[in-house]
Amino acid sequence: MYTGEGNTAGERLMSFRESFVSVCVSVGHIVELFLQVVLRLPHVWKRRESTAAQLYGASVQVLHVVLLVGFFIGMVVSLQTGIELSGIGQQDQIGTIVTVSMAREMGPFITGIIIAATVGSAMAAEIGTMAVSEELAALEVLSVDRVSFLVVPRLVALAVMCPLLTVFCDAVGVIGGGFVAEAQLNVGLELYYDSAVSALQTPTEIFALPKDVYSGLFKSFVFGLIVACIACSAGLRASGGALGVGSATRQAVRDSIIWIIISNYFMTLFFYQS
Amino acid sequence: MKETTEPLIRFEKVTKTFGSKRILNELSFDVSKGETLVIMGPSGTGKSVTLRHAIGLMQPDSGRVVVAGHDMSTISRKDLAELRTKVGYLFQEGALINWMSVGDNVALPLRENTDFDEDEIRARVEQKLELVHLKDVWERMPSDISGGMRKRVGLARALITDPEIIFYDEPNAGLDPEISMSVNHLIRELADSLGITSIVITHLLSCVRVVADRVIMLEAGDIVVDTTPAEFIAANHPRVKQFLGEFAD
Numbered sequence: 289m290y291t292g293e294g295n296t297a298g299e300r301l302m303s304f305r306e307s308f309v310s311v312c313v314s315v316g317h318i319v320e321l322f323l324q325v326v327l328r329l330p331h332v333w334k335r336r337e338s339t340a341a342q343l344y345g346a347s348v349q350v351l352h353v354v355l356l357v358g359f360f361i362g363m364v365v366s367l368q369t370g371i372e373l374s375g376i377g378q379q380d381q382i383g384t385i386v387t388v389s390m391a392r393e394m395g396p397f398i399t400g401i402i403i404a405a406t407v408g409s410a411m412a413a414e415i416g417t418m419a420v421s422e423e424l425a426a427l428e429v430l431s432v433d434r435v436s437f438l439v440v441p442r443l444v445a446l447a448v449m450c451p452l453l454t455v456f457c458d459a460v461g462v463i464g465g466g467f468v469a470e471a472q473l474n475v476g477l478e479l480y481y482d483s484a485v486s487a488l489q490t491p492t493e494i495f496a497l498p499k500d501v502y503s504g505l506f507k508s509f510v511f512g513l514i515v516a517c518i519a520c521s522a523g524l525r526a527s528g529g530a531l532g533v534g535s536a537t538r539q540a541v542r543d544s545i546i547w548i549i550i551s552n553y554f555m556t557l558f559f560y561q562s
Numbered sequence: 563m564k565e566t567t568e569p570l571i572r573f574e575k576v577t578k579t580f581g582s583k584r585i586l587n588e589l590s591f592d593v594s595k596g597e598t599l600v601i602m603g604p605s606g607t608g609k610s611v612t613l614r615h616a617i618g619l620m621q622p623d624s625g626r627v628v629v630a631g632h633d634m635s636t637i638s639r640k641d642l643a644e645l646r647t648k649v650g651y652l653f654q655e656g657a658l659i660n661w662m663s664v665g666d667n668v669a670l671p672l673r674e675n676t677d678f679d680e681d682e683i684r685a686r687v688e689q690k691l692e693l694v695h696l697k698d699v700w701e702r703m704p705s706d707i708s709g710g711m712r713k714r715v716g717l718a719r720a721l722i723t724d725p726e727i728i729f730y731d732e733p734n735a736g737l738d739p740e741i742s743m744s745v746n747h748l749i750r751e752l753a754d755s756l757g758i759t760s761i762v763i764t765h766l767l768s769c770v771r772v773v774a775d776r777v778i779m780l781e782a783g784d785i786v787v788d789t790t791p792a793e794f795i796a797a798n799h800p801r802v803k804q805f806l807g808e809f810a811d
């Protein structure tokens with residue numbers, strides 16, 4: 289029936305409009321939260337104990353995952369490219385490709401995704417649980433600044449730890465690639481090492497870091513900020529008991545991954561377009 | 563009953579709607595300085611929402627709430643923060659920060675809003691914990707203590723800034739009769755010894771008997787009865803009679 293189809297289209301339009309408004313509100317809240325944290329950065333010293341606890345949570349408890357995944361990613365990149373390069377007699381370039389891939393893209397990206405799935409989800413769940421059990425309301429009644437108390441330590445921790453974990457991820461990825469190169473592609477470790485080092489000797493350097501390394505570290509710094517802001521924002525807006533906490537956690541991980549991928553593209557464009 | 567003087571808390575035709583449901587319907591009442599007002603009524607009639615308006619956690623759709631001379635709809639952030647140091651709030655479940663120890667929970671408002679040194683803070687926290695009959699619990703975590711203890715820790719935290727006003731949201735909920743009665747006596751003791759103005763939400767007549775200077779009963783977001791504790795317990799009003807028939811101790 290025509291009327292029925294019209295209603296369905298109308299409902300779809302309304303649903304789309306609601307979704308669009310919801311996304312705008314969500315992005316607005318995240319940006320506002322980030323700006324509030326920036327204004328409160330001088331509070332870091334006052335929050336040093338809490339920040340240290342968050343640094344511990346975002347490092348020691350995640351490091352083994354980053355090392356394991358980074359090692360195998362390096363092995364996969366080495367194997368995939370090595371098989372093709374062997375076909376044209378260019379297997380001595382494996383070290384270059386693995387190193388550049390890890391430093392530019394795979395290291396920061398994999399670390400960001402792991403941080404989003406482990407630390408980001410935990411942050412959203414912790415703060416979400418506080419929201420539904422009236423602990424956030426209690427903080428407000430006690431005149432405790434929630435952003436300074438809860439968000440500043442988490443955001444600082446991820447902004448610091450994400451690049452550091454990326455360094456570990458890059459390193460074990462290159463090592464993993466070297467094992468595969470020697471064991472399965474008959475490329476000597478010395479040759480692999482030489483090509484890896486030469487790949488990083490690019491003319492543009494900041495603080496003695498090659499461009500491939502500092503661009504990757506900058507990306508992971510931004511990924512850390514993205515994950516922390518999205519997770520804290522989702523947690524602070526959680527409502528509706530256990531279901532609300534679950535929903536906030538799911539939303540935090542989903543949105544973090546989406547924004548990591550989107551921002552990754554634009555940062556790559558910024559660093560490498562020319 | 564305490565002699566009442568100037569109103570410290572005033573609700574003027576406060577209306578609050580969630581979706582299509584009107585929770586508060588032109589609610590008006592005063593609480594005088596030093597008075598303990600008990601709010602009773604069936605679940606879902608806007609009791610907790612009333613308290614949340616009084617502390618500034620919610621804003622009315624229309625009408626106004628005045629606390630200690632401040633209109634809660636127009637109060638500045640700075641004045642609200644200042645006012646809240648003079649107001650305590652006991653949440654239903656205590657609302658203790660679950661990753662902080664009992665002592666740190668009680669000390670939190672002092673660490674955040676005062677320049678007291680650690681020795682001063684420790685002394686004040688221990689004094690308040692003793693006031694609510696808790697000793698040697700500083701290092702214990704909220705998850706390791708009973709519901710009654712959590713509630714008393716929440717009360718110690720509400721008292722830590724020596725407030726002039728305290729809001730109690732079902733202070734007896736989930737407590738056994740003995741602990742419940744000790745909490746009732748504690749509320750009365752605080753009102754008598756420190757002259758604290760209080761609003762108490764409860765479903766228990768035992769609480770009304772011990773703590774109330776005045777009782778109001780809410781229904782559909784408005785007051786149906788505003789009377790003395792003795793009158794309320796006597797259940798002369800037909801609606802009170804019906805209510806107490808269902809919810810008597």
